[in-house]
Amino acid sequence: MAIIIHLDVMLAKRKMSVTELSEKVGLTxxxxxxxxxxxxxxxxxxxxxxxxxxxxCQPGDILEYQNDETSNHS
Structure with missing residues (x-):
């Protein structure tokens, strides 16, 4: 996948649980x-x-674009 999600990193940086984020955002x-x-x-x-x-945070703190060709050679 070309879009990498760094949500777990931001949760750790903010010392927030998935449960807490779920409640604040209104997502299951x-x-x-x-x-x-x-x-x-x-x-x-x-x-x-x-x-x-x-x-x-900013959207770029959570989402990263990585070229498929680059990610296949990593």
Whole structure:
């Protein structure tokens, strides 16, 4: 996958649990887990905004683009 999710890193930096983030953003634990594990196919801007608000971060702190060619040679 070309988009890497760093949600677990931001949660650790903010000392916040997945449960706490789930409550603050209004996402189910299952959906947050899918996102956190990089299994999500899409994310709504409103969800991304809520996560950024809760974690006091920028979208780039959570999402990273990695060229497929680069990631295959890593």
């Amino acid at each position: 634990m299952a959906n947050l887990s899918i996102l956190k594990n990089g299994k999500a196919k899409a994310i709504r801007f409103s969800t991304l905004e809520g996560i950024c608000r809760a974690l006091n």
